[in-house]
Amino acid sequence: MYRLYVAFIILIFSGSTVTAGSSLPQELKDLYFGEALYYAFQEDWFDAISRLDTELTQHHGLDEPERDTLYYHINHAEFAVGDFELAYRMHQRAGRAITAVIEGNVEEPVRNEAIYRLARIYFQKDQPVNALYAVERISGDVPPHIVNDLNFLRAQILMANERYAEAADILTDLQDAKNLEGFSTYNLGIALIKDGKELEGREYLDLTGRIRSNDKLTLAIKDKSNLVLGSKLLEEKKYENAKQVLDRVRLNGPFSNRALLGSGWADVYQERFERAIVPWNILAAREVTDASVQEAMLAAPYAYGKLNVYSKAAVMYGSALANFDTELNKLDESIKSIREGHFIKALVREELKQDANWVVKLRKIPQTPETYYLLELMAAHDFQESLKNYLDLEQLRKKLDAWEGDLDAFVEIIEQRRAYYQPLLPAIDREFRQLDSQMRLRLEQRDRIEQRLQKMLVVPRPDYLATSTERINLEQIRLLEHRVSSNGTAANERIEARIKRLYGLLHWNIFTEYDDRYTETYLNLLNLNHEVDLLKTRYQAFVRTRQAATQSYEGYDDVIRRQRFRIREALEKVKILMARQGHMLETMAVNELSKRRERLAEYQIKARFAMAESYDRAARAQNQEQESK
Amino acid sequence: MFNRLRGFILVLSVLVFSFPAYGEQISREQIKGLDEQVQEIKSDVLDIAEELNQLEEKLLYPSNTQVAVFVSLDSGETFRLDSMEIQLDGKPVAHHIYTFKELEALQKGGVQRIYTGNILSGDHDLQVTVMGKSQGGADFQKIERFRVNKNVGPKIVEVSLAAESITFKDR
Numbered sequence: 074m075y076r077l078y079v080a081f082i083i084l085i086f087s088g089s090t091v092t093a094g095s096s097l098p099q100e101l102k103d104l105y106f107g108e109a110l111y112y113a114f115q116e117d118w119f120d121a122i123s124r125l126d127t128e129l130t131q132h133h134g135l136d137e138p139e140r141d142t143l144y145y146h147i148n149h150a151e152f153a154v155g156d157f158e159l160a161y162r163m164h165q166r167a168g169r170a171i172t173a174v175i176e177g178n179v180e181e182p183v184r185n186e187a188i189y190r191l192a193r194i195y196f197q198k199d200q201p202v203n204a205l206y207a208v209e210r211i212s213g214d215v216p217p218h219i220v221n222d223l224n225f226l227r228a229q230i231l232m233a234n235e236r237y238a239e240a241a242d243i244l245t246d247l248q249d250a251k252n253l254e255g256f257s258t259y260n261l262g263i264a265l266i267k268d269g270k271e272l273e274g275r276e277y278l279d280l281t282g283r284i285r286s287n288d289k290l291t292l293a294i295k296d297k298s299n300l301v302l303g304s305k306l307l308e309e310k311k312y313e314n315a316k317q318v319l320d321r322v323r324l325n326g327p328f329s330n331r332a333l334l335g336s337g338w339a340d341v342y343q344e345r346f347e348r349a350i351v352p353w354n355i356l357a358a359r360e361v362t363d364a365s366v367q368e369a370m371l372a373a374p375y376a377y378g379k380l381n382v383y384s385k386a387a388v389m390y391g392s393a394l395a396n397f398d399t400e401l402n403k404l405d406e407s408i409k410s411i412r413e414g415h416f417i418k419a420l421v422r423e424e425l426k427q428d429a430n431w432v433v434k435l436r437k438i439p440q441t442p443e444t445y446y447l448l449e450l451m452a453a454h455d456f457q458e459s460l461k462n463y464l465d466l467e468q469l470r471k472k473l474d475a476w477e478g479d480l481d482a483f484v485e486i487i488e489q490r491r492a493y494y495q496p497l498l499p500a501i502d503r504e505f506r507q508l509d510s511q512m513r514l515r516l517e518q519r520d521r522i523e524q525r526l527q528k529m530l531v532v533p534r535p536d537y538l539a540t541s542t543e544r545i546n547l548e549q550i551r552l553l554e555h556r557v558s559s560n561g562t563a564a565n566e567r568i569e570a571r572i573k574r575l576y577g578l579l580h581w582n583i584f585t586e587y588d589d590r591y592t593e594t595y596l597n598l599l600n601l602n603h604e605v606d607l608l609k610t611r612y613q614a615f616v617r618t619r620q621a622a623t624q625s626y627e628g629y630d631d632v633i634r635r636q637r638f639r640i641r642e643a644l645e646k647v648k649i650l651m652a653r654q655g656h657m658l659e660t661m662a663v664n665e666l667s668k669r670r671e672r673l674a675e676y677q678i679k680a681r682f683a684m685a686e687s688y689d690r691a692a693r694a695q696n697q698e699q700e701s702k
Numbered sequence: 703m704f705n706r707l708r709g710f711i712l713v714l715s716v717l718v719f720s721f722p723a724y725g726e727q728i729s730r731e732q733i734k735g736l737d738e739q740v741q742e743i744k745s746d747v748l749d750i751a752e753e754l755n756q757l758e759e760k761l762l763y764p765s766n767t768q769v770a771v772f773v774s775l776d777s778g779e780t781f782r783l784d785s786m787e788i789q790l791d792g793k794p795v796a797h798h799i800y801t802f803k804e805l806e807a808l809q810k811g812g813v814q815r816i817y818t819g820n821i822l823s824g825d826h827d828l829q830v831t832v833m834g835k836s837q838g839g840a841d842f843q844k845i846e847r848f849r850v851n852k853n854v855g856p857k858i859v860e861v862s863l864a865a866e867s868i869t870f871k872d873r
Contacts, residue, residue: 104772104813104860104873111812115803119744123751130752142873163741455733462740469747476754483761614823617766617854625764632757639750646743653736660728 098149103128103142106150113153118161119468125154148174148183155190159197162461168194181213189215189223196226201233221250228260237268255284255294262298278302282321296326303335312339330356330365337372346379357389361396362403362449364669370396371676374683383691390684397677403445404670411662417655419444420460421467446666456661463654466647473644480637483629490626498622505615512608519601526595535583538590543579550575767820768856771796771828773863775808781865782835783808788817788861789829790850795819813860821857826850830861830868837865844868 101107109125112118129150132143143150151174158167171194174187188211195204208227215223224243231240244261247253258281265274281298284291299321306315316339322332333352340349353376356369374389410416450456525537539547554572557565759768771788783805788796796817800808808814828848836842848870850859858873 101774101811101813104770104774104815104858107774107811107813108772108815110810111804111807111814114807114810114812119748119751123748123755126748126752127755130756161744162737163744165738165741166745458737459733462737465744466740469743472751473747476750479754479758483757486761614854621764621766625761629757629761632753636750636753636757639746643743643746643750646746650736650739650743654740657728657732657736664728 098146100145102145103150106143106146106153109150109153109157113157113160116160118157119465119472122154122157122161125150125157129154148179152186152190159190159194161465162458164194164198182216185211185213185215186219189219189226192230193226196230196233201230204230205234221247221253225250225253225257225260228264232260232264232267235267237264240264241268241270254286254288255281255291255298258284259294259298263301275302275305279318282318292323293327296322296328296332300328300332300335303332303339307335307339307342310342312342315339316343324355330359330363334365334369334372337369337376341372341376341379344379346376349376350380357393361400362446364449364672367397367400367673367676371680371683374687378683378687378690381694383687383694387684387687387691390680390687394677394680394684397673397680401670401673401677404666404673407445408663408666408670411659411666414659416444416659416662417463420463420658446662446669449669450662450665453661453665456658456665459654459658459661463651463658466651466654470644470647470651473640473647476640477637477644480633480640483633487626487629490622494622494626498619501619505619512612516605519598519605522594523598526591526598529591533587533591535587535590538587538594539579539583543583546575547579550579763818763820763856765856766854767822767852769817769819769821769826769850769852770815770856770858771817772858772860773808773814773816774811774860776862776864776869777811779809779864780837783832783863784834786816786833786863787831789827789831790817790819790821791827792829816861821850821852823852823854826852828859828870830870832863832868846870 098106105124105128109121109128112121112124128143132138132141132147135141138144138147151170155167155170155174158164158170168191171187171191175184175191179187188207192204192207192211195201195207208223208230211223224247228240228243228247231237231243241261241264244257244264247257248261250257258277262274262277262281265271265277268274278298279302282295282302284295286292286295299318303315303319303322306312306318316336319332319336319339322328324333333356337349337351337353337356340346340352350373353369353373356366357373359366361367361370370389370393374386374393377383377386377389451460525534528534529537550572554569557568557572763770769790773786775783783800785797785799787794787798798814798816804814826849828850830846830848832844834842842865844867846868848859850857850872860871860873862869862871
C-alpha cells in the first residue's frame with residue numbers, strides 16, 4: 074500500500090520529464106541515437122547521456138554535418154539529452170542545454186518547446202518566479218503535442234505564484250484534455266478554493282472524486298481529491314458528508330490508510346462507534362510501520378470501549394501494546410544500526426537493484442533492522458532525492474574505479490603495439506619507398522600513352538602502333554637499302570624494287586590495320602586503367618594501414634595522463650560527497666525515526682493506561698452483572 | 703481517561719494527516735547545496751565518459767577496421783526475444799541474453815549495439831541466431847546468414863528482428 078503512495082509521489086515529481094525525452098522519432102536514421110534511446114528506455118540515464126553527448130560532439134565537429142545521419146534528428150537529440158539530464162536530476166546542466174537551444178538559430182515551435190522545458194525545470198526546482206518569467210516568453214507557434222501540457226504547466230506556475238484566478242481560467246479550458254484527466258479538475262478545484270471560491274472549488278474536487286477511469290495516476294488523483302475534500306469536511310464537522318467522501322477512496326490505493334482512519338473518525342464524531350470499528354479494524358490489520366495503522370490500533374479499542382465492550386477493548390489495547398513494543402524495539406534497532414553505518418551499506422547492495430520492488434524487499438530481509446522503516450522514509454521527497462543522489466554517487470564511484478582499470482589496459486595495449494610495430498616499420502618503409510618510385514614511373518608511362526592516344530584521334534600516327542616485329546623488320550629493310558645504295562651496281566635495281574615491295578607491304582599492314590590496332594590499344598589502356606585502380610586502392614589501403622600502425626600507439630600519452638588525473642580527482646570528490654550525502658541520509662533517517670519513536674512511546678503509555686482502565690471497567694461490569702444476578 | 707485519550711488521538715490524527723516533516727537538523731540550504739555539488743560531479747564524470755568513449759573508439763576500433771552490429775525489433779513486434787548470437791566469419795563474437803527491461807527497451811524502439819569489433823576490408827560472413835518464444839508461447843530458433851562488405855570507413859550493420867524474419871540492413 075505504502076509502496077503505491079511512494080510510487081505516486083515519485084510519479085508526480087518525475088513522471089512527465091522521463092517520458093518526454095524518451096520518445097522515438099518517426100523513422101530512426103541514426104542508430105547511435107537509437108542506442109542512446111535504448112539506454113534511456115531502461116532508465117540508465119548515465120549511459121544514455123554519455124552516448125548521446127558523444128554523438129552530438131562528433132556531429133557538431135563535422136565539416137558537413139548535414140551528411141551525418143544524426144542531422145535528421147538533431148533537434149530531437151538536443152531535447153532528448155536535456156530530458157535525460159533532467160531525469161538524471163541534473164537540472165543545472167539540462168537548463169544550460171535548453172538555454173543553448175533557445176538562443177540558437179531555431180524555428181519558433183522548437184524555441185517555444187525549449188522554453189516550455191526550461192520553465193518546467195524552474196517549476197520543478199521550486200523557482201516559480203523564474204518559471205513564470207520563462208513561460209511568459211512563449212509566443213507564436215507551439216508544437217501541437219505540448220499545447221495541453223504547456224497550459225497545464227502555465228496554470229501550475231500561476232498557482233505557485235498565487236495568481237489563482239488566472240490559473241483557474243486556464244484550467245477551465247483544459248477540462249476536456251484526456252491526458253490531464255483528474256489532474257486538471259483537481260487543480261482547478263484547489264485554485265478556486267485558494268481564490269476564495271470555496272464552494273465552486275469543492276464542486277471540482279467532488280467531480281474529481283467521482284471520475285471513472287482505469288488509469289493508475291487518474292485513480293490516484295481521484296483518491297487524493299477525495300481525501301482532501303473529506304479532511305476539509307471533517308474539520309468543518311460535516312461528518313456525514315466527510316464519511317461519504319472518504320469512503321470513495323479505494324481500499325487498495327496509496328491514500329487508503331488515511332481515508333480509513335478519517336472515515337472511522339467521522340463515525341466516532343457522530344457517536345456511531347459500531348460503524349467506526351469497521352474501517353479501523355481493516356486498518357489495524359495492515360502494515361504496522363504505517364502511522365495511520367498505529368493510530369488505528371489505539372482508535373479501534375477506543376471505539377469498543379465506547380460500546381462498553383471493555384474486555385474486547387482491553388484485549389485490543391494489549392495487542393496494540395505488544396505491537397508498539399515490537400515496533401519500538403525495531404525503531405531502536407534501526408536507529409542504532411543506522412548510527413553504526415549499516416544503513417548506507419544496505420542501500421547499495423547490488424543484488425537488490427535487480428528487483429523493481431527493492432525498497433520493499435529491503436524491509437523484509439532479516440538482520441537488516443536499519444531498513445525496516447525505509448519505505449516510510451521514502452515518503453519524504455527530500456529523503457528520496459538524497460537517496461537517489463547517494464545511489465548515483467555510488468554508481469559514479471564504480472564507473473570511475475573501472476575506468477582507472479581501463480586506462481591501465483589501454484596503456485598495456487599501446488605498449489604491446491609499440492613493441493610490435495616499431496622494429497618492423499623501418500624495413501617496411503624502405504621497401505615501400507622503392508615500390509612507390511617504381512609505381513610512380515609506371516603511372517607516368519601510362520599517362521604518356523593516354524595522351525598520345527588522345528592526340529592520335531586528331532592526327533593519326535599509324536607508325537606509333539607498329540608492332541615490335543614490324544619495327545625490327547623496318548630497320549632491317551633500311552639497313553639493306555643503305556647497303557644497296559652504297560654498292561651502285563645494275564643488279565641493285567632489282568633488289569631496290571624488292572625492298573620497295575617490302576616497305577610497301579609493311580606500310581600496307583601498318584596503315585590498313587591502324588583502326589583495329591587503335592581500338593585494341595585503347596581497350597588495353599582500359600584494362601590497364603582497371604589494374605591501375607586496383608593498384609591505387611592497394612596503395613591507399615597500405616598508406617592507411619601504415620598510418621594506423623603509427624596512430625595505434627602514438628599520441629595517446631597526454632590524453633591518458635589527463636584522463637587519469639581527471640578520474641582520480643573526480644573519484645576523490647565522489648568519495649567526499651558520498652560521505653556527506655550518506656551522513657545527511659543517516660541524519661534524516663535518525664531524525665524521522667526518533668520522531669516516530671517518540672510518538673510510539675506516547676502511544677505505548679496511553680495504551681498501557683487505557684488497557685488497565687479497560688480491564689478495570691470490564692471487571693466492574695462483570696461484578697455488577699454478578700451482583701444483579 | 704477516555705476523553706483524554708480521545709483528545710490525544712485527535713492531535714495525532716492531525717499530525718498523521720499532515721505530510722511527513724523533514725529532519726530538523728538539516729536545512730533546505732544544506733540539501734540544495736549538496737544536490738548542486740552532486741550535479742556538478744555528475745557533469746564532470748559525464749565529460750570524462752565522453753572523452754573516454756572517443757579514446758576507446760580511436761584506440762580499439764579505428765574507423766578503417768571498425769564494424770558495429772546493431773539490433774532492433776520491427777515496430778509492433780510482441781514476440782519474446784530470449785537470446786541472440788552473432789558469428790562473424792564462422793567465429794562467435796557476441797552472445798546476449800535479454801532481460802525484461804532490455805526487451806521492453808527494444809520494443810519501444812531502442813536500438814542495441816550488440817557488437818563492436820575490427821575486420822579487414824572485403825566480404826565477410828555474418829550469421830545471426832535468434833532464440834525466443836512466439837506470441838503463442840512456442841519456442842523458436844532462427845538462423846540467417848548475410849554478407850557484409852567492409853570498405854574504408856566504419857561498417858555499420860543493422861539486424862532487424864521480427865517473429866517471422868531477420869532482416870539485414872546495410873547502413
